Amino acid sequence: MTLPGSRRLTLKEATAHLASQPFSVLLGTRLVSFSPDRTILEVDAREDLLQQNGFLHGGVLAYAADNALTYAGGAALGPAVLTGGMSIEYLRPALGITLRATARVRHAGKRRTTCACDLEMIDETGQVRLCAVAQGTVHPV
Template identity: 65%
Template sequence: MELSLDLARQVLAAQPFSVLLGTRLAAFTAGSVALELDVRDELLQQNGFLHGGVLGYAADNALTFAGGSVLGPAVLTGGFSINYLRPARGRALRAEASVVHASRRQAVCRCDLTMLDGDADAALCAVAQGTIVSTSRSAG
């Protein structure tokens, strides 16, 4: 099945948690994806930074969309790790993920999580890597 930006946006819109957070699919091509979400007070931790759980969600979802762009829409996260580099502060979060290696059954992907604050200001705040697995019967 050929995945398109429109189909990927439909998949994102079918995720109640993503809708709750207001996540947008900014870019989607074979092997890469960019998700964005606006920062609001409900997503901050006690020190005023974007909560690490929101960063983890964005990494997980971006990794899965990137893997799905080459494996097809029937995928799940097999596992991922995230490294927090600096406190996440800004007006929006951008999660850019790409496929590092893919086989018929799984894809290894990486993700950069960047906080945006104005037109030119961006700060890398976390990086993640994960394995995305196909749940399609034809894949394995």
């Protein structure tokens, strides 16, 4: 869903944009899918990203949700956007080898989009479990 008059980013541009974010590079974030329909980011659950109980740290989940929501909003509003606000609900411990954040635009206006994001952990066998959900708004800069 791209609004009329907004310039749509290509997957190549969005990937280059992600690579220009030092924190995203530090986490090893990958842009798996980028389209007006959905954005998917993945982060591997490395030992240095775990909390004291061995679960992927909630801050990593919040980061992934924030970035996925913003990319989804950018697919509708164009490349110059920022997160306006976000909420996240942790449903279960994030256990597995890969975090997948899938975001979609739920409503697009001229000055704001509302997006939703599912955060899932993928285990060694390929089983996928929902561990958190997020919602946020994205605004043009």
